[in-house]
Amino acid sequence: MSAFKDARHLFRFAGLFVLAFLVFLVVRHYYVPKSFGQYGHYRGAAVGEIANLPVKFAGHQACEDCHTDVVAKKNTGKHAHVNCEACHGALASHADDPSTVKPVLPDTAVLCARCHTASAAKPKGFPQVEPAEHSQGLPCETCHNPHSPGMDAPATAAGGAK
Amino acid sequence: MNISRRKMLILLPAAAVAWESVLAGTPEASPNYKMSDHWWGMLIDISKCIGCGNCVRACQTENDVPEGYFRTWVERYHVDDYHLENPVVISPDGGKEGFPVVKEDAGKYFFVPKMCNHCADSPCTQVCPVGATFISPDGVVLIDQKYCLGCAYCVQACPYGCRYVHPTKEVADKCTLCYHRITKGLTTACCEACPTGARQLADLKNPNDPIHEFLKTHNVQVLKPQMATGAKAFYNDLDGSVR
Structure with missing residues (x-):
């Protein structure tokens, strides 16, 4: 045991390391979004958020x-x-x-x-x-109806419900 | 308000659960849409493009693209005897309001609509230091703007110049292939507004998509194939001078 006679300060230091690592794990748990890594190295929920944006052209x-x-x-x-x-x-x-x-x-x-x-x-x-x-x-x-611009189809109203 | 120790012990885990559901975000918009069933790309037919700028305006309307920035734009190439290697390329305001009229026909002119190529091996996602930009499981290159730092590394990495830093949000921004539309069964805004069918959304995983027949029967290229980006914007009738 003589080799560890004066090694108590090293154990204290190692303890500090372990503590810091635990703190890191706890902080990481709360700061990394839950869906990060769901599909790859990114926040999986972002896919749904982008898909939920409003549409302006009805189709x-x-x-x-x-x-x-x-x-x-x-x-x-x-x-x-x-x-x-x-x-x-x-x-x-x-x-x-x-x-x-x-x-x-x-x-x-x-x-x-x-x-x-x-x-x-x-x-x-x-x-x-x-x-x-x-x-x-x-x-x-x-002369042209925009909905059917050929001249053989005489232009009446712009065509269709207004 | 008086909270007893017992109530506090119940409330704390409840709050933690609520917070986790906030972090997890919102669920997908369309329950019928399965990401694994699709692999999106775009077909751009140069021979059909008339340079009207409908796609540029539609994109800016649909996606609130700030003035002076473009998720898609149209370039007009002019190749003549003096400019065979280095053609004259113009794109006034992204081609948004069309192009100046050309009277005489010296050399050849053509329009090239440009947009994000939604590369399968995209350089922009490889350089992102925080995982804010990514290729979705259905093959669309997207940006998580809540995660982006705005370092603009991706803007430099894109060989096609398709990214910019949003002037007010101060995060990277780009074409999403109208992800909010294609997941609802609609086509993209640029395809919807194109009057000649020069742009067509293509689902490479759908065996019934006309893209497969088209690729087999036409001379189709991608931009900068030497960069091995796996670009999925397929150009029909592309001239060799296009960069």
Whole structure:
């Protein structure tokens, strides 16, 4: 035992280490979120939190559930594959509460020109016009129904429930 | 208020249990959605993109992206005789309001929508020192903004320049592939708003997804394949000059 004769201070020191380690374990238990490591080296609950964020674009299915007449009209023309909110904007608020939140009709002068203004940079097959020459200042919807823009389908109202 | 020792002994564990449920966070939004059934990616068809900027505006609306920052943006490339190796690339305000009209057709022009590639071996998640950014079990690179320190190491690590530090939150921010939408059975905001179908959400684990047929029948590439990031944004008709 002579080797440990003067070693009591070492045991005290080791005791301090053990104590500090226990304190670390307790603190770690409370500070590391429960779901950390659930799927990997991250907080698993974050996945659910991000999935719970609110939606602003309702999705074309929500529009089509009510506006069946517009869908029928749209399916007859070249805009059949264009989703409603591509032109009308994000309308989840309207889909959630159709009676109070009324969408604003988009301005065709801006809307149509955005896609159909002629530019050599656009794909060749895409229908393009010089708006000033093409319509001499008339609004697009004078001749074209935006929901089915072909000229053989004469433009009546913008089509569908307002 | 008088709390006896006995009441205190009951209350303390109750409080601990309550606190743990707070730490555990909220459950998943859609009980029908199983993460293990999906592996998300995106198909971008250059030959269909008209540079209208609908996707950029839709993304900013859907995700409250601050002005001047972009989770997705559109670049216009101009490759001509003088710029074969180094094409002229513009992206005015991310292409949000479209592009200036080109009158004459000298050389070739095309639009390249850019976004997070949701890499399967993403450099950005590898460098995060705290585990704030991660690849979800369904293959989407996400950020836990409550955990992020804002060190911006990931912003430097992304070879595609798809991350930024949010100016007011002061944490890293990026495309979530509209995770809050795709887990509810919707498509992403950019795909929803794209008028030509140039963008399509793809589920690589779904055998019925049209992506599989498309990959087999078209010339599809990813950006910077030499970086071996496992990028899952697939570009159809991609020109060799695109960086």
